[in-house]
């Protein structure tokens with residue numbers, strides 16, 4: 001399968017290339033970057049020296065090159081992604097990591113886990129298959145939303161959560177903001193520092209509400225002075241027992257080796273550099289509140305690892321015909 005990556009020189013692009021190295025049926029034929037145009041992967045990143053992708057050169061975004069691929073991953077910034085991708089909808093399979101198509105009716109929202117990849121994922125629904133055949137685009141979920149939707153989706157689906165009060169307090173490492181130069185992300189601004197950066201109206205809040213179909217959900221993001229990882233602390237009320245909630249989550253994810261319902265507090269060191277989500281549920285009797293802790297690596301489970309899971313679905317159900 002011939003694969004291309006737009007925006008391959010950024011953080012998610014690098015992780016994606018690394019994950020694709022292990023996919024023997026993937027031939028990476030096209031990678032783009034304006035900064036590194038003409039340079040090889042091996043020259044820019046020693047991680048790829050002595051690998052089968054070492055001599056692949058960064059190129060410009062080019063229509064002919066895009067259409068020559070079976071599948072394009074887009075790791076472009078939001079806004080830029082839609083500008084570039086729109087004209088290819090329906091012509092070539094696309095997995096877009098930006099937010100641009102996440103609330104677009106033409107795209108499949110690709111959180112594979114919530115559909116259970118092996119039994120009832122979206123492509124088993126005729127409507128979604130038809131949509132994907134027509135527009136050929138999967139919108140890869142956001143990183144913060146992934147950490148929040150994974151625990152909440154099954155509980156809401158089973159009507160176990162009071163929908164009018166859900167609080168999500170999330171912290172992310174700085175790679176979540178991408179590799180382009182920004183003053184507020186310089187080492188001296190981030191190191192030894194910690195702050196909330198958008199207490200109201202973050203774009204991920206509307207994505208989470210849209211996917212979970214809830215109106216009252218508060219999401220607050222914070223910037224951690226570390227490279228990667230997301231920890232979300234989620235509060236809600238429920239008439240169910242703690243055991244009910246844990247049993248339901250364990251059952252929902254029983255076939256999914258990447259989503260683990262654990263009985264210790266999740267820590268970033270155990271999820272970083274993996275495609276796993278670690279979820280812990282507890283009940284605070286005094287405040288009559290349930291608490292969920294959910295940890296993922298923003299660049300893998302929250303981006304490129306999940307994009308590869310989406311690629312596997314495409315491969316199994318569509319590319320083979």
Ligand SMILES: NC(=O)c1ccc[n+]([C@@H]2O[C@H](COP(=O)([O-])OP(=O)(O)OC[C@H]3O[C@@H](n4cnc5c(N)ncnc54)[C@H](OP(=O)(O)O)[C@@H]3O)[C@@H](O)[C@H]2O)c1
Pocket residue numbers: 006007008009010011012013032033034035036061074075076077078080081097098099141142143175176177178179180298299302303
């Ligand atoms: N970082 C995360 O944790 C994370 C998680 C989930 C989703 N996402 C989403 O995934 C996408 C990529 O994120 P990232 O963190 O990898 O970003 P990044 O590190 O900033 O990389 C962006 C890539 O796009 C290229 N690019 C930027 N502007 C462009 C333009 N106008 N035309 C063509 N190429 C352009 C850049 O290379 P050149 O500048 O050299 O062209 C670079 O290769 C974003 O939409 C982001 O919101 C990120």
